[in-house]
Structure formats: C-alpha cells, structure tokens
Amino acid sequence: MPKAFKASKDFEESGLSGASGVSGASRVSGEFDYIVVGAGSAGCVLAARLSEDADRTVLLLEAGPPDTRPELSVPPAWPALQGTEVDHAYTTVPQAGAGGRAIPYPRGRTLGGSSAINAMVFLRGHRHDYDRWAAAGCAGWDFDALLPYFRRMETTTGRDPKFRGDSGPMRPAPASAEDANPLSQVFLDGAVAAGHPLTDDFNGAGQEGAGWLDLSIADGRRQSTADAYLHPVRAERPNLTVLTDAAARRLLFDGNRCTGVEFRRAGETVTARAGAEVIVASGAVDSPRLLLLSGIGPADELRQAGIAVRHDLPGVGRNLHDHPLCPVVYEATRPVPAPKTNLGETSLLWRSDASLPGPDMQLMFIHLPYVPPTMEAPPNGFTFGVATVPQSRGAVRLADADPDTAPLIDPGFLDAEPDIRRLLHGIEVAREIAATGPFARWGAHEVLPGAPVTDEADLRRYLTAATGTYFHPVGSCAMGTGPDAVVAPDLTVHGLEGLRVADASVMPTIVSVNTNPAAIVIAEKAADLIRGARA
Template sequence: MGSPVDRSFDFIVVGAGTAGCALAARLSEPGANVLLLEAGGEARSPWIKIPVGYAKLLGDPRYNWMYRTEPETALGGRVLDVPCGRTLGGTGAINGLIHIRGHAADYDGWRDAGNHGWGYADVLSWFRHSEANVRGASEYHGADGPLAVSDPRPDTLSNAFVDAAVEAGLPRNEDFNGATQDGAGFYQLNTLRGTRASSAGAYLAPARGRASLAVQTDALVHRILFDGDRAIGVEYAHRGRVLRARATKIVLSAGAFNSPQLLLRSGIGPASQLHAHDIPVVADSPGVGDNLHNHYRASVIVRCRPGLSLNELTQSFGARVGMALAYIFARRGPLATGTSAGGFFRSDAARDRPDIQVTFWNYSVAKRDARGLELHDFPAYTANAVILRPRSRGSLRLASRDPAAAPLIRYNHLDHPEDRHAIAAGLALVRRIVAMPSLAKLSDGELAPGVVLSNENDLIDYAREHGNSVYHPVGTCRMGVDERAVVDPQLRVRGVRGLRVADASIMPTIIAGNTNAPTLMIAERAAAWMLAER
C-alpha cells in the first residue's frame, strides 16, 4: 500500500497493542483498507520473544512509555512506575504472559449495568474465537484462533505452592478459564514452543503482506480530526513531519492511558479541563479519564533451600550459560516460561466469588531500576496477594496539550477501606499457604513482611510501603448507558460519530484476573461490529 498521506482509508486504528493488532488484522481480512498507527517502533529486541524477558524491558524506553503516577496519597506519597508497552504488541509484548479471562460474574455485572450483549454467555464465543489452545476445542476453549495458549512446565517450588494450597483446604483447579475460577493450580500462558505469543505475532504478522493493510510505526497521533461532530481522520507525527490521514471510521486502541489522552487532546472530555488547556470542545464528555483503577498487590517473600530458586541461577556465570543454552537449543528451562502457579481465593467463606488472586514466583526481587529487575543474591521465592475487585478509583488528566507529554496518573491505590482490608486478608491467606508442609519443608524463614508484622494494621502499613500496581489499568473510557459513560455498549464514543474506543479503557469494572485476554476479546467484538456496519 502507498504512503498513508496519499490516500483515504476505510478504517484507521490508533495503537498497535493487544487490541490494535487484532483489530487491524480482522478489519483488513475482507479487503477493507486499514491504516494502523503505532507510536513505538518494531519489536526488535530479542528479550520480547523470551518469556521471562519482560524483566529486562520494564526499564527500556524503546518499548515502554515509562509513565509514573503522581504521589499516591494513601501510599504515603509514594510514586509508582507505570509500565505501558510502546511497540508492536503493546503491553502484550512486555507482560507476564498469563492467559486469564476473569470470572463469569464480572461480565454479567457489565450486562446488568445496562451493557447489553456483554454477559459471560455473550462474550465466551469471542474468547474461544481468539485462542489456539493446546488443550483443544471444548465448551470453554478454542483451538483454531490466532493466539497460542499453552500449559507451563512447573518447577519444584511452583508444584509445592499448589500442593500447599490444597493442604490449606483450598481446592485444586485444573482450568482457571473453565467452569469455575476458585482454587489453586497452574496458569495457562501465551507462549508457543517456548517463545512469547502476542497479538503482534499472532494477528498482525500474518496480515502484513496484505495490500489492504498499511502499518506505520514511530507515528505519534496528535489529535483526531473532525468535520462537525464526525471523525474524519487523524493528525500524527512521523520522523519529524506532521501528517494527516483520512478514514470513514476511526478506532482508538491505545490503552487505558493513551486512548483518553487522545480524546482529550482532540476536544472530547470534561469541558472545564479542555478549556484549561485551550482545547476547543468537540463533545463535553465528563467521564473521560475518570474511573481509572487497577489491581494492587503485596508480597510475602520467603528464603528457601539452595538449588530451588531462580535467584541462584542469575548469580552464577555457569548457571546463566546453562540457562541460555537450554533455551537456545531446546526452548526449555527457566527462560522459557513465565509465572506458572497461583490461584483465585475467597478471603472469607461468605463471599460469592474469589476476591484475592495469588501469583507465585520462584524468585524474589531485590530492587527495580532503569535496567529492569535485580534479584536477591540468596535463594528465595515470592507469593503475591492481589486485590481482584478494588473499590478505589483514580483518574487520568492532561499535563499539557503537548502530545509527547506524559499524563497525570492517579490510581489512589488503597484509598478505599475495603481495599485495605482485602490486602491484609490476602497476605494472611498467603502466609497460611506458605506454612503448609509442602512449602514449609523447602523454606528457611519469612523475609517480608517479617513475622513481627502480624495484625491487620501491620499488614496494611506494609502494603502501603511496599506494595505495587499489577499493571492492569482499565476504565478511563468507561462503557455504559449513563451520561458519564464515554462509549456506548457497541463502543461508539458518545457525542460524536465515526469514532470508537476498543481496549481495556472501556471496561466499566476491572475483571478478576489478568487483562490481556479480555482486551483481545474486546477487539474481536469491535471488529465484528465495524465490519457489519461497512
């Protein structure tokens, strides 16, 4: 296809992340002319393909927007790093690979809030449609979709965690994306023969030879162009030039930070905020940037017997060489898999569904810096307690009209008292599992929070000081039927025509689990609607 400047398109997709790559591929299948714009570059780093390579990419501005929060009041003024993928594949190119849909009740809650067609029975077929599951086709799984879903090869510590959870009286679950979510088990992962499987590789790569698809990297979209209330194109920067492209329909898939930013820069948002930045109002949409929320975690770190932890393998030159050779020649070993063990649990029996997720790591992090993660120099493992249904809500605001300026991000983690209670209950649950024989016999003392911290207030204080986001931002372009909703149940931006948002930003409430698979489902639904309207 020729230069994007030279022609008009049927569709422009802004953002080549998990959703955008799928949208561009699906929309161009029947021959519609599609332009996909991505602010980042090609995914050239070898660490992107290696499942544990994300630890090396969290501090790399070539592949990460490197956003940070404003000081978090409920966390004592701490400023949190906010990883956000900036390359083909988006955050799906630098995430932890866990393939989780969430709980059926999450989607039924969306439906019951007025979002017709978003109940679990409605979206299940789209989940199946997207996946190529190693377990084959079934009521809950698809085998013929683009994205690989594989089973992990658990290590000794991960197996011990699952056994310990069962010893603690919790059920064993063979499929977190099956009939029930409760219990401990092994996560399925987006890997294919020991390499990362992302939307960029699964959807976009096979489509890039189509004459109907143009992919432009290093293209930062400044604003959406309008004729009255109809979106007619975009203005973007590419290698020092400011260019324009036109289309019949435009869809934003830039994620929970960049999609609302682009709406605001284009004149869609709270009128008072737009006026403050001298941005002409196209549509006064008060909910743009509100409803930001995310999962929050706090960790129990335990020393363990020698020979079990990934920590040791990173300290020894010989072990590092062995890991590299195992990966290069067999796509096996520690480099070939991500987080494998964990579970979904109820902090008390009265709850109707899990409110705590646990992710188990066979390593422990000493510090995070611009180079990524640095592990402890002694053997240890980590069990993370994650709040699945946070009540705290934050916001995203423009810092300036400058398209290159980072937004003002406020999560307000642990602002709501129920979240503080939940994180303390989650840490207590993790400690109960760790104390069971299967793990206790491999352990050598709790490092953090430390046994002297035992009551709820102690654990809350620990979570404030040492907890972190789980990098699942959602909600800033909320789907709904009320006046503060940003998009309607078919993801059309309210107040204008010809414009949709299709990414994690549209989630009214966060799902109970990792957000990559639900984001892909959202893209599949949006593509079907857009093609039906063509």
C-alpha cells in the same frame, strides 16, 4: 500545517518506508476505510480482523518502534523490558494511599503493546466479571455472549470444547513439564494442604481455586497479539498498512464526525483520513489522553489544560482503576532454579467473602523475590503476589496541551478501605500456604513483611510501603449508558460519529484476573460490531 498522505511515490521519497517499520508503503493514499490508533493488545486484533475484508483498507498506527528487540521473545526477560524504548515508562502521580510514592507505570510501546512486555498470563476471569457489565447496561457483554469470541481467539489442545477454542491465533497453554519450575508444584501442593481446591483449567468450567496458568508462550517464545494476529497476515494483505514510530497527536473532525488522525513521524506532522471510522485502541492511559488532546472530555479540565472544548464528555479519563499488588517475599535454603517461562506458572483465585458471586482475590506465585524499587530482598527466594479487585478509583488527566507532555496518571491505589482489608486478608492466606509442609522442605522463611510483623497497624504500614501496580489499568473510557459513560455498548463514543474506543479502557469494572485476554476479547467483538455497522 500538517501534510496529508499523498501518492505512494511521495511517501516513499520521504524516507518513511522499509526498515523504518512500514508495511504497505506502496499502497498509502490520503484515505483509508478504518484507522486504528495503537497497535497493542487490542489494536493488532482489530487491524487483522478488519483487514480480512479485502475491499476495506486499514491503517494501523503505533507510537513505538517495531517489535524487533530480541528480549521481547524471551519469556523470563520481561522485567528487563521495563524502562526501555518499548515501554512508555510512565510514572503515577504521588499516591496518598502508598505513602506519597510515585509508582512506575509501564505501558507497552511497540507492536503488540503491553502484550509484548507483560508477564504472559492468559486468564479470562470469572463469568461474573462480564455478567456484571451486562447487568450495568452493557447488553451483549455477558460471559455467554463473549464465549464465542474467547473461543475464536485461541487454539488449545485437550481442553473442554464447550469453553475452549481450537482454531484461533493465540496458543495459550500451561508450562510444559520440562520447562516448569519445581516450585510451581510446591505452591499447588501447599495450597491444597492449606485447604484450597484445585482447578484443571482456569479458563474452563473451574474458574476458581489453585492451578496451572495458561501462558501466552508458543514454541518457547512469547506470543504477543502482534505475533499471533498481525505478523502472519501483514505481507499478504495489500489493504493493510502498518506504521510504527507514528505517535497520534489529535483526532480530526468535521462537525461531530471524526474524519481522521494527526500524528507525528520522522519529524513531520502528518494527517490520515478515515472514510468509515477511527478506532482508538491505545490502552487505558493513552486512549483517554488522545480524546482529551482532541478536546473530548470534562470541559473544565480541558480549559484548565489549555485545550479547546470540542465535546464535553465528563467520563473521559475518569474511573481509572488497577489491581493493587502487594508482595509477600520468602527466602529459601535450597537453590531456586532459574526460570524458563514467565516467572509465574501457578496461581490461586478465591473469594474474600463466601457470599460474593465470584472471586475477588488472586495470589500469583512468582519464582523470585519481586519487590518495589524502594525495597531490597534476598537473591534466592520467591514471592506471593497478593492482588484484589479494587474499589479505589482514579483518573488520567492532561498536565498541559502539549502532546509530548506525559499524562497525569492517578490509579488511586489504596484510597478505599475495603482494598486494604482484602490485601491484609491476602497476606494471611499467603502465610498459611507458606507454612505448609511442601514449603518447609525448601526451608522457606518470610523476609517481607517479616514473620514478626503481625500487628495490623504494622501490616498496614507495610501495605503502604510495598503495594504497587499489577500492570492492569482499565476503565478510563468506560462503556455504559449513564452520564459518566464514554462509549456506548457498541463502543461508539457518546455524542460523536465515526469514532470508537476498543481496548481495556472501556471496561466499566475490572475483571478479577490479569486483563490481557479481556482486552483481546473486546477487540474481537469490536471488529464484528464495526463490520456489522458497515454492512
């Protein structure tokens, strides 16, 4: 039988304190006010905000190890983190739209979660991205309602105070003049030469065009949400307990009320109880997975996996979607300087159709050849990463009832014809920019898919072979009021008490850009919703 947390003496004698990644070992008891499952982009924010109330106790559980690996703080080292102990290193099921390939699907597995292993791009997205959430029934989630939270999360300098914050934990900023790769300016010059406008702040009034990206880099080091929110307060808050290497296995219930979490740590199965709420913040793969393991989800699928049905909720795991990313790779005759920041400092956002209310296309400029493992590229070059807002939808499912079995992840890449057509359009835009004078001075010539590849059928075959994940899974515990929604607009799980989900999985539709700031803003708002409910 699982054992419950007892006195702190018993906890320390079990060998789980100190260097194993525990803070707050001297104050562990059988019950906390709040248990946050997942110390990722959202979970670190939630734990820090909820523990601001000194009379409320918070337990934060993280399945992975502490964030002590040196490469975590080195901005250009992020690709080397994939497949290490700080990555769940998931793989999708074979993707029909991608030629039957099973695509590597990295997900952060350490304090900071995916914000500790991602490419550090800090983009909010367009106001329409959030206004459509509200229009679909999620009152209070429109852009204007979220703007105070976007401002609360950040400290910026020299930006429009109507849009930007000056006293928050995150410190997003463009690459400095001394660190910026010279090709970044070449991309902007090429975009202008191809007829695209410039913006001086993607997170300000100008949310479209070409421009410098804000990056989650502070003082030359990556700034994850653990760095920004969690580590600065851990030592000074006796009401906050952080456990790493603590993998949640199922949620505990008394009737319809969630009362705690069962997790595995140091070879033991342990239970922790929540007097107020359990907040699941494990991301778009592991949040629905935990609900499913706990018997919450589509009843037929649960029975098929050998899980007893606790609460039939058809939307759990459904609506998974992710930006598809297709590389257009060029070789240069001039040596491309080694990167000092995140490998991609500039980008272009635009609308594939002028009648759209906001951008649905992104061109991420990357300072090296970036291709799937199945392809080869020359060492000296650069990449236009073409991404789009997808119509394709997939799901997260269980393979069986064992919590140690990897989930079945199906983003449905390129299942929808409009996604393919928009990516073809994006390749055209990339080629137009690469054909301008600024790139000609670098001797740029296309190697993938290759300049001779112009026939649509051939380009479609290239999309099938080259398209993969942009690492932005969302939507698998979608927020809303309809029959397929998993959580209500206050993020409580429909039909249950004492349980919320607060991370990227609740996005009903994906934002038009990189999803990390959107996950953070969800957590910022969730903290206020939770504290308001408690009050």
